[in-house]
Amino acid sequence: MEPATNLLKQKSHYTLSHKAPAWIRNNLACAGLSGQVFIDGASIHYLGWEWDDQSRPAIILIHGFRGHAHWWSFLAPFFLDTYRIAAIDLSGMGDSDHRDSYGPFRFAEDILAFIDHFSLTAPTLIGHSFGGSQVLKVCAQAPERIGHAIIVDTYVNFPDSDQLPVIAPLLQTKKHPSREQAIDRFRLDPPQPEVSDILLHHIAYHSVRHSHAGWHWKFDPALTNFEEKNGPALLENVQTKIDYVYGERSIVAGNGRAQRIFQLLPNANQLVKLDNAYHHLMLDHPLELVDTLQKLLQAVRE
Template sequence: MADEATPPRDPRNMASQPTDDQLPLKAYGGAKPPAPDWFNEAIATPYENHRVTVDGADIVYQAWGDRSRPGLLLVHGNGAHSHWWDFIAPFFAEDYRVIAPSFSGMGDSDWRETYSFDSFADELIAVAEHAGLFDHAEKPVMVAHSFGGMVGIVAATKAGERFRGGIIVDTHIEPPGDDRPGPPRRTRPNRIYPGLPALLERFRLAPPQPCDNHYAVDYIARHSVKETVDEHGTPGLTWKFDPFIFNKLSPSWDQRDELSFDTRCPIAFMRGAESILMTPRTTAYMQTLQDPPIPVVTVPEAHHHVMLDQPLAFVSAVRGMLLGWP
């Protein structure tokens, strides 16, 4: 979600230069796009804020629903944060204790000097422990999107016996020999903007994609911002995420071919039908990483960010999986 990048060769690359239709907030001049009633009601639903220290970093998380209910752990993608789930979590809060953390280096959680898939997985497990999800007679379920899906798989190999299952949403592991989109390797800090309108108009999804639900994009963009000052002490706004996260993660990222799918709980895949990352070829390969093949649910008319493109269909798909699987 940065605008300093140069155009890449691979259109899937998260650093690709966006077109105007991939900058959906540009036309609004800082105003909020109109939103449907269901969305406004969902984001008005009260939630709790908590934090837990994991290996020296404070990890923040949000919670909906009563602690007496079974757990549902919602895991965001790279550069995102817990508020991506604010309009999704309330649909499950009557039946589940819903928890949405922000990884270190993202949202309001602390930044680290180095990152790894193991450390991110430890954060998920620690949050679930702190939130009491492992105390219920019914084990919790993870729903993990994109980069978060990789972390969810690692968590399922480390502590999967503590989970009922994991729904991995549009996470891509390409077949051996296929080209892979590279993560952004930054050389400059996040840009500082003089005000919210200038910052919002540059907000985009990564990898770039169109999204018709501008109200959802606007909501998460406004929760992606923090106050700061420039080198002259002038106040401004910038993005919350650590811009050098992939620089600091590169050794772990480069070893993702060695990612184990020996999960200790069942996993299932979900993908957007229009995703440029989890293509039919990639999906077919990923299914073979376990025997019997890993089940897949496809959400029609959704790109990579399934919960933004088709939020209500996403809720219905997850509900159906929770009722009939594993």
């Protein structure tokens, strides 16, 4: 694996709404430094906060399907009292390279290679949704290399119940004449009735890029959501200490799925429900999510 490039302050002309509360303004003013590592021939982009400070324990933040590191960028600075933070863009998403093909363990391999590149010892992994599924795969493959993991509103399939629908690759993505028109077309999947418009706009802004054809989504249209068909078989191999945070109103983790996943984890730690929260917890209950994560992290440190 080739060496990482130097970390650079991420350049952006993003203008935050004047209605944004102080905590959002302060956290986004503490911008992550943009870097890349090369993994199996592809550039994997990440944002780092105090990432060069090796005296701090490391947290790696993993986004959901077709997402990017900026799903975490407005929350990451909350953890800088204790940790160094990296939020990575998985292959084919965000500002990471697209690949010719993706297998079911491609994204877990990205995470493990990132850990190896920086010679991290027992980092904490925090993954939302699809990102949490990849965290589970990492912990099943290499439990001795992960100190602690937190999955946030994450799904696994159970053969005896409903299966997560496979999201088919897109034949093409629509191009838009302006960034704002592309942002206006941004939609959450799954949708939810409650969300911070300011945070949603921030994520949408960082979800698009410009090419000669116009503005379009950053993710690779060829991506599909690889999930383990047999969730219990995956979970029984996860020996890492795992906490699970989920939204009370989530259609992904609801109907008892979160409890069932938690019960099958051999080293399950705490199961935490955020009242009235939906699937995208960082967009409807961001401060409650941070408070919960901080308490879970502190409990493991103690």
